[in-house]
Amino acid sequence: MSLSIATWNVNGIRARKDIFIDWLKVNSPDILCLQEIKCVNDDFPNQEIEELGYNCYINGQKSFNGVAILSKYELTKITFNLDENDEDEQARFIEAILELPNNSNIIINCIYLPNGNPYPSEKFNYKLRWMDKLIARAKVNISKEIPYIILGDFNIIPTENDVYDYTRWTDDALFRIEAKKKFRELCNLGLYDAHAFMNNNNVDYTHWDYQGGAWEKNHGIRIDHILLSASACSNIYKFNTDSETRSLEKPSDHVPVLASFHINQAQ
DNA sequence: ATGGTAGCTGGGCTA
Numbered sequence: 001m002s003l004s005i006a007t008w009n010v011n012g013i014r015a016r017k018d019i020f021i022d023w024l025k026v027n028s029p030d031i032l033c034l035q036e037i038k039c040v041n042d043d044f045p046n047q048e049i050e051e052l053g054y055n056c057y058i059n060g061q062k063s064f065n066g067v068a069i070l071s072k073y074e075l076t077k078i079t080f081n082l083d084e085n086d087e088d089e090q091a092r093f094i095e096a097i098l099e100l101p102n103n104s105n106i107i108i109n110c111i112y113l114p115n116g117n118p119y120p121s122e123k124f125n126y127k128l129r130w131m132d133k134l135i136a137r138a139k140v141n142i143s144k145e146i147p148y149i150i151l152g153d154f155n156i157i158p159t160e161n162d163v164y165d166y167t168r169w170t171d172d173a174l175f176r177i178e179a180k181k182k183f184r185e186l187c188n189l190g191l192y193d194a195h196a197f198m199n200n201n202n203v204d205y206t207h208w209d210y211q212g213g214a215w216e217k218n219h220g221i222r223i224d225h226i227l228l229s230a231s232a233c234s235n236i237y238k239f240n241t242d243s244e245t246r247s248l249e250k251p252s253d254h255v256p257v258l259a260s261f262h263i264n265q266a267q
Numbered sequence: 268a269t270g271g272t273a274g275c276t277g278g279g280c281t282a
Contacts, residue, residue: 011273012273012274
Protein backbone atom coordinates (compact mmCIF):
# COMPACT_ATOMS: atom_id res chain seq x y z
CA MET A 1 0.00 0.00 0.00
CA SER A 2 0.93 3.64 -0.25
CA LEU A 3 0.65 6.72 1.95
CA SER A 4 0.59 10.31 0.68
CA ILE A 5 1.33 13.23 2.99
CA ALA A 6 1.50 16.97 2.45
CA THR A 7 2.06 20.29 4.17
CA TRP A 8 0.64 23.72 3.31
CA ASN A 9 0.83 27.07 5.03
CA VAL A 10 -2.55 28.41 3.88
CA ASN A 11 -2.22 31.89 5.47
CA GLY A 12 -5.78 31.97 6.77
CA ILE A 13 -8.05 28.97 6.16
CA ARG A 14 -11.16 31.15 5.93
CA ALA A 15 -9.65 33.49 3.34
CA ARG A 16 -8.42 30.43 1.40
CA LYS A 17 -11.49 28.25 1.78
CA ASP A 18 -12.68 28.00 -1.83
CA ILE A 19 -9.32 27.31 -3.46
CA PHE A 20 -8.39 25.09 -0.53
CA ILE A 21 -11.42 22.82 -0.88
CA ASP A 22 -10.89 22.65 -4.65
CA TRP A 23 -7.25 21.70 -4.12
CA LEU A 24 -8.15 19.05 -1.54
CA LYS A 25 -10.66 17.44 -3.92
CA VAL A 26 -8.07 17.19 -6.69
CA ASN A 27 -4.99 16.21 -4.69
CA SER A 28 -6.57 14.25 -1.86
CA PRO A 29 -3.48 13.41 0.26
CA ASP A 30 -3.98 10.86 3.03
CA ILE A 31 -2.51 13.32 5.54
CA LEU A 32 -2.37 17.11 5.20
CA CYS A 33 -0.65 19.36 7.74
CA LEU A 34 -1.81 22.99 7.70
CA GLN A 35 -0.17 26.06 9.16
CA GLU A 36 -1.38 29.61 9.77
CA ILE A 37 -5.05 28.68 9.81
CA LYS A 38 -5.51 31.97 11.74
CA CYS A 39 -8.74 31.00 13.47
CA VAL A 40 -10.05 29.41 16.63
CA ASN A 41 -11.14 25.78 16.48
CA ASP A 42 -14.84 26.70 16.24
CA ASP A 43 -14.25 28.75 13.09
CA PHE A 44 -12.40 25.96 11.24
CA PRO A 45 -14.43 24.65 8.26
CA ASN A 46 -14.65 21.09 9.59
CA GLN A 47 -17.82 20.14 7.81
CA GLU A 48 -16.74 20.62 4.20
CA ILE A 49 -13.47 18.83 4.96
CA GLU A 50 -15.10 15.93 6.77
CA GLU A 51 -17.43 15.49 3.79
CA LEU A 52 -14.31 14.76 1.75
CA GLY A 53 -13.43 11.90 4.09
CA TYR A 54 -11.06 13.57 6.54
CA ASN A 55 -10.75 13.66 10.30
CA CYS A 56 -9.74 17.14 11.56
CA TYR A 57 -7.29 17.69 14.43
CA ILE A 58 -7.03 21.40 15.14
CA ASN A 59 -4.81 23.55 17.34
CA GLY A 60 -6.38 26.93 16.61
CA GLN A 61 -5.68 30.44 17.83
CA LYS A 62 -7.45 33.76 17.36
CA SER A 63 -5.99 35.91 14.56
CA PHE A 64 -2.52 34.39 14.31
CA ASN A 65 -0.73 31.07 13.91
CA GLY A 66 -2.85 27.93 14.32
CA VAL A 67 -2.12 24.49 12.88
CA ALA A 68 -4.20 21.47 11.90
CA ILE A 69 -3.77 17.91 10.68
CA LEU A 70 -6.33 16.46 8.29
CA SER A 71 -6.22 12.69 7.96
CA LYS A 72 -8.18 10.05 6.11
CA TYR A 73 -7.15 7.65 8.87
CA GLU A 74 -8.07 8.22 12.49
CA LEU A 75 -5.11 9.54 14.47
CA THR A 76 -4.38 8.86 18.13
CA LYS A 77 -2.34 10.34 21.00
CA ILE A 78 -2.89 13.90 19.82
CA THR A 79 -0.62 16.43 21.55
CA PHE A 80 -0.75 20.21 21.14
CA ASN A 81 2.26 21.15 23.27
CA LEU A 82 5.76 20.90 21.88
CA ASP A 83 7.08 20.95 25.45
CA GLU A 84 4.61 19.39 27.85
CA ASN A 85 6.33 21.08 30.80
CA ASP A 86 6.09 24.59 29.35
CA GLU A 87 2.90 25.56 27.55
CA ASP A 88 3.35 27.65 24.39
CA GLU A 89 1.05 30.67 24.16
CA GLN A 90 1.23 30.36 20.37
CA ALA A 91 -0.49 27.49 18.54
CA ARG A 92 2.33 26.05 16.45
CA PHE A 93 2.47 22.30 17.03
CA ILE A 94 0.50 19.07 16.75
CA GLU A 95 1.84 15.57 17.27
CA ALA A 96 -0.23 12.53 16.40
CA ILE A 97 0.22 8.82 15.85
CA LEU A 98 -0.97 7.26 12.62
CA GLU A 99 -1.85 3.60 13.04
CA LEU A 100 -1.91 2.01 9.61
CA PRO A 101 -4.08 -0.93 8.57
CA ASN A 102 -0.98 -3.15 8.63
CA ASN A 103 -0.55 -2.30 12.35
CA SER A 104 2.58 -0.22 11.82
CA ASN A 105 2.72 3.21 13.47
CA ILE A 106 4.05 6.53 12.21
CA ILE A 107 4.67 9.64 14.34
CA ILE A 108 3.51 12.83 12.62
CA ASN A 109 4.62 16.30 13.76
CA CYS A 110 2.91 19.31 12.16
CA ILE A 111 4.92 22.45 12.92
CA TYR A 112 4.75 26.19 12.35
CA LEU A 113 8.18 27.26 13.47
CA PRO A 114 8.42 30.90 14.60
CA ASN A 115 9.52 33.40 11.95
CA GLY A 116 11.91 35.16 14.32
CA ASN A 117 12.23 38.51 12.55
CA PRO A 118 13.57 41.01 13.18
CA TYR A 119 17.12 39.96 14.01
CA PRO A 120 18.20 40.52 16.71
CA SER A 121 15.13 40.58 18.93
CA GLU A 122 13.19 38.71 21.56
CA LYS A 123 11.25 37.13 18.67
CA PHE A 124 14.49 35.71 17.31
CA ASN A 125 15.38 34.34 20.75
CA TYR A 126 11.93 32.74 20.94
CA LYS A 127 12.60 31.07 17.57
CA LEU A 128 15.87 29.58 18.83
CA ARG A 129 14.28 28.38 22.08
CA TRP A 130 11.44 26.82 20.07
CA MET A 131 13.99 24.98 17.92
CA ASP A 132 15.75 23.67 21.04
CA LYS A 133 12.44 22.24 22.19
CA LEU A 134 11.81 20.70 18.79
CA ILE A 135 15.26 19.09 18.86
CA ALA A 136 14.55 17.68 22.32
CA ARG A 137 11.23 16.26 21.19
CA ALA A 138 12.76 14.83 18.01
CA LYS A 139 15.38 13.02 20.07
CA VAL A 140 12.63 11.31 22.05
CA ASN A 141 10.64 10.41 18.95
CA ILE A 142 13.66 9.06 17.08
CA SER A 143 14.53 6.87 20.06
CA LYS A 144 11.15 5.12 19.63
CA GLU A 145 12.55 3.60 16.43
CA ILE A 146 9.37 3.86 14.39
CA PRO A 147 8.87 5.97 11.26
CA TYR A 148 8.78 9.67 12.18
CA ILE A 149 7.92 12.62 9.95
CA ILE A 150 8.09 16.36 10.69
CA LEU A 151 6.18 18.49 8.17
CA GLY A 152 5.52 22.18 8.11
CA ASP A 153 6.63 25.75 7.73
CA PHE A 154 10.11 25.72 9.29
CA ASN A 155 10.85 29.37 8.48
CA ILE A 156 14.39 28.19 7.70
CA ILE A 157 16.22 28.66 4.39
CA PRO A 158 18.66 25.74 4.69
CA THR A 159 21.24 26.72 2.05
CA GLU A 160 22.22 29.47 -0.38
CA ASN A 161 20.51 27.45 -3.11
CA ASP A 162 17.15 27.73 -1.37
CA VAL A 163 16.73 31.46 -1.98
CA TYR A 164 16.77 33.62 -5.12
CA ASP A 165 19.56 35.88 -3.81
CA TYR A 166 21.08 34.92 -0.47
CA THR A 167 23.10 38.12 -0.23
CA ARG A 168 19.85 39.97 0.51
CA TRP A 169 19.01 37.58 3.37
CA THR A 170 22.17 37.54 5.48
CA ASP A 171 20.52 39.29 8.46
CA ASP A 172 17.08 37.78 8.05
CA ALA A 173 15.93 35.42 10.80
CA LEU A 174 15.13 32.77 8.13
CA PHE A 175 18.76 32.67 6.98
CA ARG A 176 20.70 33.62 10.12
CA ILE A 177 23.50 31.19 10.92
CA GLU A 178 22.17 30.59 14.46
CA ALA A 179 18.86 29.29 13.06
CA LYS A 180 20.49 27.26 10.28
CA LYS A 181 22.80 25.62 12.81
CA LYS A 182 19.84 24.46 14.87
CA PHE A 183 18.18 23.12 11.72
CA ARG A 184 21.35 21.14 11.00
CA GLU A 185 21.42 19.95 14.60
CA LEU A 186 17.87 18.67 14.10
CA CYS A 187 18.77 16.91 10.84
CA ASN A 188 21.91 15.44 12.38
CA LEU A 189 19.77 13.49 14.84
CA GLY A 190 18.94 11.32 11.84
CA LEU A 191 16.29 13.22 9.93
CA TYR A 192 16.47 13.67 6.16
CA ASP A 193 15.07 16.47 4.02
CA ALA A 194 12.82 14.70 1.51
CA HIS A 195 13.67 17.37 -1.04
CA ALA A 196 17.34 16.41 -1.00
CA PHE A 197 16.57 12.89 -2.23
CA MET A 198 13.74 13.61 -4.60
CA ASN A 199 14.11 17.04 -6.17
CA ASN A 200 16.13 16.13 -9.27
CA ASN A 201 18.12 19.34 -8.74
CA ASN A 202 15.07 21.56 -9.00
CA VAL A 203 15.08 24.65 -6.83
CA ASP A 204 11.48 24.17 -5.63
CA TYR A 205 10.78 27.36 -3.74
CA THR A 206 7.77 27.09 -1.42
CA HIS A 207 7.12 30.76 -0.61
CA TRP A 208 6.94 33.96 -2.63
CA ASP A 209 6.19 37.19 -0.84
CA TYR A 210 3.03 39.12 -1.71
CA GLN A 211 5.13 42.26 -1.97
CA GLY A 212 7.28 43.61 -4.74
CA GLY A 213 6.09 41.23 -7.46
CA ALA A 214 8.06 38.39 -5.90
CA TRP A 215 6.10 35.68 -7.73
CA GLU A 216 6.47 37.33 -11.14
CA LYS A 217 10.22 37.76 -10.57
CA ASN A 218 10.53 34.27 -9.03
CA HIS A 219 11.98 35.79 -5.88
CA GLY A 220 11.16 32.69 -3.83
CA ILE A 221 12.51 30.88 -0.81
CA ARG A 222 12.33 27.21 0.25
CA ILE A 223 11.15 27.15 3.85
CA ASP A 224 8.40 24.47 3.94
CA HIS A 225 10.01 21.10 4.56
CA ILE A 226 9.32 17.41 5.08
CA LEU A 227 11.87 15.76 7.37
CA LEU A 228 11.96 11.98 7.51
CA SER A 229 13.45 9.48 9.89
CA ALA A 230 15.64 6.85 8.23
CA SER A 231 12.95 4.19 7.94
CA ALA A 232 10.44 6.66 6.49
CA CYS A 233 13.07 8.03 4.13
CA SER A 234 13.85 4.63 2.68
CA ASN A 235 10.27 4.21 1.51
CA ILE A 236 9.64 7.56 -0.20
CA TYR A 237 8.93 7.26 -3.92
CA LYS A 238 7.42 10.61 -4.89
CA PHE A 239 7.94 14.24 -3.97
CA ASN A 240 6.64 17.46 -5.45
CA THR A 241 6.14 21.13 -4.74
CA ASP A 242 2.81 22.39 -6.10
CA SER A 243 3.94 25.83 -7.21
CA GLU A 244 0.95 26.18 -9.54
CA THR A 245 -1.21 27.11 -6.55
CA ARG A 246 0.73 30.38 -6.26
CA SER A 247 -0.95 31.49 -9.53
CA LEU A 248 -4.50 30.95 -8.30
CA GLU A 249 -6.91 33.76 -7.50
CA LYS A 250 -6.23 35.01 -3.94
CA PRO A 251 -3.40 32.53 -3.31
CA SER A 252 -1.52 31.77 -0.11
CA ASP A 253 2.04 33.10 -0.17
CA HIS A 254 3.13 29.47 0.46
CA VAL A 255 2.51 26.46 -1.80
CA PRO A 256 1.89 22.81 -0.84
CA VAL A 257 4.71 20.27 -0.58
CA LEU A 258 3.75 16.60 -1.07
CA ALA A 259 5.42 13.22 -0.61
CA SER A 260 4.35 9.59 -1.07
CA PHE A 261 5.62 6.43 0.58
CA HIS A 262 5.39 2.72 0.09
CA ILE A 263 4.11 1.00 3.20
CA ASN A 264 5.09 -2.58 3.73
CA GLN A 265 2.22 -5.01 3.92
CA ALA A 266 3.77 -6.95 6.77
CA GLN A 267 5.99 -5.56 9.49
C1' DA B 268 15.91 54.75 3.12
C1' DT B 269 11.27 53.78 2.26
C1' DG B 270 7.37 51.22 1.09
C1' DG B 271 5.66 47.79 -1.22
C1' DT B 272 0.92 43.25 -0.01
C1' DA B 273 -2.12 40.30 2.61
C1' DG B 274 -5.01 38.42 6.74
C1' DC B 275 -7.43 39.36 10.82
C1' DT B 276 -9.86 42.81 12.74
C1' DG B 277 -11.89 46.85 13.70
C1' DG B 278 -5.60 49.28 16.16
C1' DG B 279 -1.98 47.64 14.78
C1' DC B 280 0.39 43.35 14.61
C1' DT B 281 2.34 39.62 12.02
C1' DA B 282 4.58 37.93 8.14
